[in-house]
Every structure is written in structure tokens, then in C-alpha cells.
Amino acid sequence: MTSPAEEIPICSARGCRAPADWALRWNNPRLHDAQRRKTWMACPEHRPTLADFLDARGFLREVAPVAGSPTLDT
Template sequence: MSSPLPADEPLICSARGCHAPAGWALRWNNPRLHPPERRKTWLACVDHRGSLGDFLDARGFLREVVPVAGSPTLDT
């Protein structure tokens, strides 16, 4: 199990090759593998919120998209 990030470490977008700060948490689960209450999280920057969300949603995995704590709410 990995250790939590230090409080001063910036949260970075989960998209491959992206190093932008994350503003959104895409909370998901795979119903074939996870109990209904379990949530995994991908982080997304403004540019990748849509594509990462679309990927998860197309598979029926996306449960919610919420702003990352400490970031402004970006309604797009």
C-alpha cells in the first residue's frame, strides 16, 4: 500500500503524460470488482476532466466528479 502524499505535494492530473495541477476528482468503481460503496479516484486537470470522465462513463464506472479540496470550483 502506498503512503499518502505529503500535504505540500501538489495533486497532479492522472492523464498519461500530463503534469498539470488537478482541479477535479473523478470518483469511480468497477461494479464487477468493487463493492458499491468503494470509490477509486482519478485526478483531472481542466483539460482532461472531459476525456477521463468520458472514458470512465463509457464503461459505466463513473460515480461522481467533485472539485479537489483547496481548488476553485470550475464549472464547465
Template sequence: MTSPTPADAALICSARGCRAPAVWALRWNNPRLHDPDRRKTWLACAEHRESLGGFLDARGFLREVVPVAGSPTLEE
């Protein structure tokens, strides 16, 4: 039996301690560190979409929120 690849793994919420499936991709960048076109991605379940989005938005980092199914390739 082989180990699952990252593509096989379920996408889970980025909130600390949450193991729920992700349904939102919060695409962001820190303008002090990243080129304007660069996007990093946090994943969120329905419950944590507001809190994770609020954290990023309060810092001016949030660029867009899209459903996971329509999200471009995830970056680290």
C-alpha cells in the same frame, strides 16, 4: 531538510503525461471488482476532465465528479 510528505505534494492530473494541477476528482468504481460503496479516485485538470470522465463513463464506472477541494480522502 526533510522530504515532502504526500500531503505536501501538489495534486496533479491523472492523465498520462500531464503535470497540470488537478481541479476535479473523478470518483469511480468497477462493479465487477469493487463493493458498491467503494470509490477510487482519478484527478483531472480542466483540460482532461472530459476525456478521463468519458473513459470511465463509457465503461459504466463513473459515479461522481467533484471539485478537488471538496473531495473525500483519496484512495488508490
């Protein structure tokens, strides 16, 4: 049995089950205080479309590599 900390994050795009390499951190300023962050996970294929969706609404705050992903520089 794996613990939640050992689970591989999955892309948040509808229908995608690929491992996520990116964390898209966002908030809706009309609903959330400035410090609050929600997170969508993204695989390399869906990172641009998910980020564009959030950015077009003014919600995107940060895009960061997921710890342990191949996107991190070693």
C-alpha cells in the same frame, strides 16, 4: 520538505503534469463493492476525456472539485 498533505495533486491523464482541480471517483462494479471508490485526478483540460472514458464503461460515480482548487465556489 513538504508533507503528503501539502502536495499538489497531479492530473491522472497520461503524460500530463498539470495540477488537478477535479476528483473523478469511480468503481468497477464487477470488481469492487458498491461503497468502494477509486479516484483519478483531472486538470480542467483532461476532465472531459477522463470522465467520458469512465462513464462509457459505467464506472463513473462522482466528479467533485479538489479541496483548495479554484473550481470551488467561495
